[in-house]
Amino acid sequence: AQKVTQAQTEISVVEKEDVTLDCVYETRDTTYYLFWYKQPPSGELVFLIRRNSFDEQNEISGRYSWNFQKSTSSFNFTITASQVVDSAVYFCALSEDNYGQNFVFGPGTRLSVLP
Amino acid sequence: ETGVTQTPRHLVMGMTNKKSLKCEQHLGHNAMYWYKQSAKKPLELMFVYSLEERVENNSVPSRFSPECPNSSHLFLHLHTLQPEDSALYLCASSQANRGGQPQHFGDGTRLSIL
Numbered sequence: 001a002q003k004v005t006q007a008q009t010e011i012s013v014v015e016k017e018d019v020t021l022d023c024v025y026e027t028r029d030t031t032y033y034l035f036w037y038k039q040p041p042s043g044e045l046v047f048l049i050r051r052n053s054f055d056e057q058n059e060i061s062g063r064y065s066w067n068f069q070k071s072t073s074s075f076n077f078t079i080t081a082s083q084v085v086d087s088a089v090y091f092c093a094l095s096e097d098n099y100g101q102n103f104v105f106g107p108g109t110r111l112s113v114l115p
Numbered sequence: 116e117t118g119v120t121q122t123p124r125h126l127v128m129g130m131t132n133k134k135s136l137k138c139e140q141h142l143g144h145n146a147m148y149w150y151k152q153s154a155k156k157p158l159e160l161m162f163v164y165s166l167e168e169r170v171e172n173n174s175v176p177s178r179f180s181p182e183c184p185n186s187s188h189l190f191l192h193l194h195t196l197q198p199e200d201s202a203l204y205l206c207a208s209s210q211a212n213r214g215g216q217p218q219h220f221g222d223g224t225r226l227s228i229l
Contacts, residue, residue, distance in 0.1 A: 033215035043221040
């Protein structure tokens with residue numbers, strides 16, 4: 001069975017600090033996909049990144065970076081020089097389904113960036 | 116036009132009312148989803164439609180009734196709801212015949228049951 005754990009329920013940082021959000025997953029499949037979403041107070045989940053299980057290259061997009069390590073079943077998300085607009089709930093998700101239908105979401109981490 | 120649009124944004128209803136939530140996607144996707152998001156709980160997948168056929172129904176009470184008339188529209192019909200049904204209801208869509216496609220979400224309908 002697939003499972004996603006985000007052990008950090010809430011994190012508070014001061015603006016310009018770096019912050020890492022942890023995600024640990026469980027799956028028996030060799031082919032799977034990992035995702036991060038951001039949910040600002042408005043409610044919409046915004047897709048940030050997708051990784052497939054065969055691509056362990058880390059990725060950087062502006063102030064965002066992702067560290068995928070199959071050996072520890074982790075897909076961590078780092079925000080560098082955080083800003084108040086980064087305040088949101090962040091969800092990690094796993095899909096084993098080749099049709100992209102069966103997503104399992106983690107419980108989310110609420111990030112508060114204080115000015 | 117935003118990718119996935121949900122109406123209404125907010126809905127307050129009594130337990131005996133009947134109402135419907137609407138979702139429309141403008142992304143050309145062929146799968147649509149309903150999720151329930153309650154406070155302090157993970158996102159719960161309620162229904163999945165792929166090519167307008169319902170492919171998943173995760174033990175959702177019959178007071179929730181989905182309808183997918185075409186690949187761009189999805190409804191959730193509500194009747195005789197309970198206070199514990201108060202939550203944010205999120206609609207999503209994706210291209211379901213290609214592996215690993217992300218789901219794209221609407222802003223949600225915040226439902227309050229009196």
